[in-house]
Amino acid sequence: MTEKEFTQQAKQAALNHGADLVGVVRVEDLPEHSERIDRMMPGARSVLVIASAHSLGSLRSGANELAQFDTSYAYNECTRAAHATARVLESRGFPSAGVPAFIPLDMDEPGKGMRGEICWRRAGVRAGLGSYGESGALVTREYGQAVRLSGVVTTAGLSPDAPLKEEVCDHCMRCVEACPVNALSGQGKINKKLCGNQIFKFGFRYFQKVMEGMLDKPTEELQAIVRGHGLREVWQTFMTGNYYYCFECQSQCPATRLPAG
Ligand code: B12
Ligand code: SF4
Ligand code: SF4
Structure with missing residues (x-):
C-alpha cells in the first residue's frame, strides 16, 4: 500500500x-x-x-x-x-x-x-x-x-x-461585533481574561470564588452563595463536563452553510 x-x-x-x-x-x-x-x-x-x-x-x-x-x-x-x-x-x-x-x-x-x-x-x-x-x-x-x-x-x-x-x-467582523464583553479586537487579538470571565461564569472561577468565600465571607453572604443559582450551575458543570456560557463569535460567523443568524 x-x-x-x-x-x-x-x-x-x-x-x-x-x-x-x-x-x-x-x-x-x-x-x-x-x-x-x-x-x-x-x-x-x-x-x-x-x-x-x-x-x-x-x-x-x-x-x-x-x-x-x-x-x-x-x-x-x-x-x-x-x-x-x-x-x-x-x-x-x-x-x-x-x-x-x-x-x-x-x-x-x-x-x-x-x-x-x-x-x-x-x-x-x-x-x-x-x-x-x-x-x-x-x-x-x-x-x-x-x-x-x-x-x-x-x-x-x-x-x-x-x-x-x-x-x-471574509473579514465581515460579525464575530468581533457579537462579543458581549468586547474581548475581540480583530486580527486574532483576544483579551483572554474578559472572554474567560464570560465563558467560565459558572466554571472553575466561580467554584474558586465559592471556596474563597468560605474562608472569609460573613455567614449570610456565604449562605446566599451556597443556596444561590451559581452553585446549582457549578453542580451542572460537574455533572455534564461543559462549562461554557458564551458562543457568540462562533455562532455569528457567516462562513458556514447557513445564513448568518
Ligand atoms: C485556552 C483556550 C481558550 C482560552 C484562551 C484562548 C486563546 N486564544 O488562546 C479562552 C478561555 C479565552 C478560550 C476561549 C474560547 N475558546 Co478556546 N480553547 C483554549 C484551548 C484549550 C487551548 C488554546 C491554546 O493553547 N492557546 C495558547 C496559544 C497557543 O494561543 P495564542 O497564544 O493565542 O496563539 C495563537 C494566535 O497567536 C494565533 N495566530 C497566530 N498567527 C496568527 C495569524 C492570524 C492572522 C490570526 C488571526 C491568528 C494567528 O494562532 C496561535 C495559535 O493558534 C483550545 C484547545 C486546544 N488545545 O487548542 C480551545 C479552543 C481554541 N477554543 C475553542 C473555542 C470554540 C472557544 C470559544 C468560542 C469558547 C466556547 N464557547 O467554546 C472562545 C473563543 C475565543 C476566541 N475567539 O479565541 C475552540 C476553537 C475552535 C475553532 N473553530 O477554532 C478550541 C480549539 C477548542 C476545540 N477543541 O475545539 N479558549
Ligand atoms: S466566546 Fe463570547 S466572550 Fe469569548 S470572545 Fe467569543 S463572543 Fe467574546
Ligand atoms: S465572523 Fe467569521 S468571516 Fe466574519 S470576520 Fe469573524 S471569522 Fe471572519
Missing part, C-alpha cells in the same frame, strides 16, 4: 467515527509543539487534525443549555474519531494516541490550564482545514468557526495536506 492510500485509510477511519473534516500535518511542520509531541509520543511523525461540526441551530438558539449540550456532543464526536483512528493506526503497527480536544489539560504553572498540548487552531490551519478568522478561531469553508477540534499523534509517516491558499474569513 502506498503512503497516500494508507493516509486515506486513516482519514476514512476518522470520518467513519464522527469527524466531518480531517487533515494531516507533519510534526516537523509544527515546531512550536515538537517538544510536547515528543514527550507524548516519542518518534511521532504526523498529526491528524479532526474537526466535528456543531449544530448551528443549537449555538444560535439563545438557550445556553442547548449550545452546551451540542458542544458536549461535538466534543464527543471529535474525541471519538481521534480515539478510533489512533486504534486503527496502532492495529497497523504504529504507536498512536488521541490528544484531548480541551480538557484534560496541564493545570500546573505556568499555563494553569490555558494552553493545550497542541493548539488545534494552529494545527488545523497547517493541515489545510481552514484559515484563521478575525476572531482568532479556525474558520473552515464547510462549517465556518462552528467546529470542535481534536486529533491524533502517530509514528506513521502520513501524506501531509497543504495549507489553504485562500483565506476563508
Whole structure:
C-alpha cells in the first residue's frame, strides 16, 4: 500500500467515527509543539487534525443549555474519531494516541490550564482545514468557526495536506461585533481574561470564588452563595463536563452553510 492510500485509510477511519473534516500535518511542520509531541509520543511523525461540526441551530438558539449540550456532543464526536483512528493506526503497527480536544489539560504553572498540548487552531490551519478568522478561531469553508477540534499523534509517516491558499474569513467582523464583553479586537487579538470571565461564569472561577468565600465571607453572604443559582450551575458543570456560557463569535460567523443568524 502506498503512503497516500494508507493516509486515506486513516482519514476514512476518522470520518467513519464522527469527524466531518480531517487533515494531516507533519510534526516537523509544527515546531512550536515538537517538544510536547515528543514527550507524548516519542518518534511521532504526523498529526491528524479532526474537526466535528456543531449544530448551528443549537449555538444560535439563545438557550445556553442547548449550545452546551451540542458542544458536549461535538466534543464527543471529535474525541471519538481521534480515539478510533489512533486504534486503527496502532492495529497497523504504529504507536498512536488521541490528544484531548480541551480538557484534560496541564493545570500546573505556568499555563494553569490555558494552553493545550497542541493548539488545534494552529494545527488545523497547517493541515489545510481552514484559515484563521478575525476572531482568532479556525474558520473552515464547510462549517465556518462552528467546529470542535481534536486529533491524533502517530509514528506513521502520513501524506501531509497543504495549507489553504485562500483565506476563508471574509473579514465581515460579525464575530468581533457579537462579543458581549468586547474581548475581540480583530486580527486574532483576544483579551483572554474578559472572554474567560464570560465563558467560565459558572466554571472553575466561580467554584474558586465559592471556596474563597468560605474562608472569609460573613455567614449570610456565604449562605446566599451556597443556596444561590451559581452553585446549582457549578453542580451542572460537574455533572455534564461543559462549562461554557458564551458562543457568540462562533455562532455569528457567516462562513458556514447557513445564513448568518
Ligand atoms: C485556552 C483556550 C481558550 C482560552 C484562551 C484562548 C486563546 N486564544 O488562546 C479562552 C478561555 C479565552 C478560550 C476561549 C474560547 N475558546 Co478556546 N480553547 C483554549 C484551548 C484549550 C487551548 C488554546 C491554546 O493553547 N492557546 C495558547 C496559544 C497557543 O494561543 P495564542 O497564544 O493565542 O496563539 C495563537 C494566535 O497567536 C494565533 N495566530 C497566530 N498567527 C496568527 C495569524 C492570524 C492572522 C490570526 C488571526 C491568528 C494567528 O494562532 C496561535 C495559535 O493558534 C483550545 C484547545 C486546544 N488545545 O487548542 C480551545 C479552543 C481554541 N477554543 C475553542 C473555542 C470554540 C472557544 C470559544 C468560542 C469558547 C466556547 N464557547 O467554546 C472562545 C473563543 C475565543 C476566541 N475567539 O479565541 C475552540 C476553537 C475552535 C475553532 N473553530 O477554532 C478550541 C480549539 C477548542 C476545540 N477543541 O475545539 N479558549
Ligand atoms: S466566546 Fe463570547 S466572550 Fe469569548 S470572545 Fe467569543 S463572543 Fe467574546
Ligand atoms: S465572523 Fe466574519 S470576520 Fe469573524 S471569522 Fe467569521 S468571516 Fe471572519
